[in-house]
Amino acid sequence: MFKSVFIIILSFNFLFTHKSADFVMGSTFGLLPMAHTDKNDKLEMYANNKSIPDPIREVTLEALSHFPDLMDTRIDFEFKKKIGGSVMQAQPRVGSLVFKGKENRAYRIKISRYLELEDENIPIEELPHDVLLGWIGHELGHIQDYLNRSAVNLMGFGMKYYCSKSFVTEAEITADSYAVSHGLGEKIIATKNFVLNHERLPDDYKNKIRALYMSPGEILSLVEAQEEDEDEIAE
Numbered sequence: 001m002f003k004s005v006f007i008i009i010l011s012f013n014f015l016f017t018h019k020s021a022d023f024v025m026g027s028t029f030g031l032l033p034m035a036h037t038d039k040n041d042k043l044e045m046y047a048n049n050k051s052i053p054d055p056i057r058e059v060t061l062e063a064l065s066h067f068p069d070l071m072d073t074r075i076d077f078e079f080k081k082k083i084g085g086s087v088m089q090a091q092p093r094v095g096s097l098v099f100k101g102k103e104n105r106a107y108r109i110k111i112s113r114y115l116e117l118e119d120e121n122i123p124i125e126e127l128p129h130d131v132l133l134g135w136i137g138h139e140l141g142h143i144q145d146y147l148n149r150s151a152v153n154l155m156g157f158g159m160k161y162y163c164s165k166s167f168v169t170e171a172e173i174t175a176d177s178y179a180v181s182h183g184l185g186e187k188i189i190a191t192k193n194f195v196l197n198h199e200r201l202p203d204d205y206k207n208k209i210r211a212l213y214m215s216p217g218e219i220l221s222l223v224e225a226q227e228e229d230e231d232e233i234a235e
């Protein structure tokens with residue numbers, strides 16, 4: 001009797017998980033459906049004041065779960081056909097900058113609907129789970145950085161971002177550092193490696209990432225420095 005119940009539960013598990021991205025990665029093998037549902041329920045608490053397209057809902061909530069400061073922050077995740085040379089972009093909503101205080105400011109993260117390779121377009125949700133998690137985590141790192149900036153500072157930030165390469169690099173290092181300090185270091189490295197080693201991503205894009213962003217090695221030393229800090233605190 002017990003055994004057959006177990007088998008039924010196990011086959012339900014297959015029904016529920018066969019579509020999810022982390023099943024493809026093999027990490028949910030052995031989890032019972034209750035555990036999976038629990039995980040989704042737990043993640044739903046991070047959906048407060050967020051709008052998220054369905055295909056990336058779970059991975060986005062997982063990324064948000066690393067940023068408790070953004071729990072009540074209004075963030076709209078929006079699919080776009082094209083974002084001038086980027087795959088994702090995090091911005092404050094201009095209207096909310098002018099009319100609202102820091103606490104009620106709203107942000108949006110634009111996300112390309114497809115990753116454009118040289119020979120095909122891949123729906124963004126088909127990227128490996130860790131890569132997508134790292135990518136969204138990086139964008140949340142930008143928003144974490146925006147949180148405490150004044151409206152005037154943010155408007156200046158937008159202008160400088162378009163005019164100065166060194167300013168872009170600084171902003172990108174800050175976003176990565178926030179993602180690393182919020183526990184997403186390995187995912188950020190997965191994202192960088194995915195981009196830099198991808199054979200069918202356009203060279204223009206890879207060169208841009210090489211020129212302006214931290215390398216996987218630099219991020220790794222950040223992760224290690226952070227782990228050492230944590231060890232010291234633990235001692």
Ligand SMILES: [Zn+2]
Nearest residue numbers: 138142172175
């Ligand atoms: Zn960025």
